[in-house]
Amino acid sequence: MTRDRMRLAQFGVGRWGNHLLRNFLALESVDVVAVVEPRTAQHATIRDKFHLTPEFNLTADAEAVLADPAVDAVAIATPAATHYPLIKTALKNGKHVLAEKPLTLDVAECEELCQLAAAHGVQLVIDHTYLFHPVVRQGLAVLSEQPLGTLRYGYATRTNLGPVRPDVDALWDLSIHDITIFNHWLGETPIAVTAQGQIWLQGNRASQRLFPTGLADVAWLRLFYPSGFEATIHVSWANPDKQRRLGMVGDRGTLIFDEMQADAPLVLKRGEFTPDGIYFVPTNLAQEAIDIPPSEPLKQVCEHFIDCVTQQQPSLISSGPVGTDLVKVLVALSRSLNQAGQRVAVE
Incomplete structure (x- = not known):
């Protein structure tokens, strides 16, 4: 890219696309030159909300925008099932891509897109927003000092009443956040998993490949890491008890990330056992709220994408291979869930 300002087109202005577009429009280093939204009935609302001029290219014609040589980069915020053809075309046309998670719904497609990005000399960055969250970054810094001692296990709960997605189940939509955090904090990825779930709302959304009986509304997951660390995750979009809480437990304490605690979202709880005869006595009990620098994670994502493009360097945080x-x-x-909770190796 030789221009001073990156010329970007955004695809999709749904719930998350609204946030992406707001951030890109506010960045001085970006010219948003087109927005592609197939729901033409929403165009007037989008123009009004983002103060787009009548001349601005707000269109449903994805092919024309992807073929436009004046577009340097694209941001993909469309349903996951549409990612592969859009991203593939963009990369083949020499455009840098920021894609909403998940990259695609198929491993082979993901690997192909990574190879295409490398072959065409363009950047492929995935919007795993939590990797840019100040709490996650600060949590990694805390863990580097090993205050928890020997790590033992982790747990996470992510529940709310909606939003219910029609393209992927709650497992794909919600657990990816907590898996991302565990992987990032541990510096490793699971070697095996188990999953069980229930379907109530969308049994009619069956897909033979990933969702043969419909889209699960709740799931309980276990992740097995090569170090011996295990994590359990509970996700549901059918529970009005909103929780976004993750913990990592060691033999000397627990680090807790609780998004519902706005004043103290990251807390280190210290404590360990001291043997006393046949008993074990809790000792060294203490609690510390970790200071978190203010920042908007999605803005950090957008700026990171621009830096990767400007410097022609693959992302060291959220690259295509990470996705x-x-x-x-x-x-x-998904395989485990479809096999009633059988342990499945991650390949």
């Missing part, structure tokens, strides 16, 4: 590794885990989880 591929996460899809491998999710595919294995």
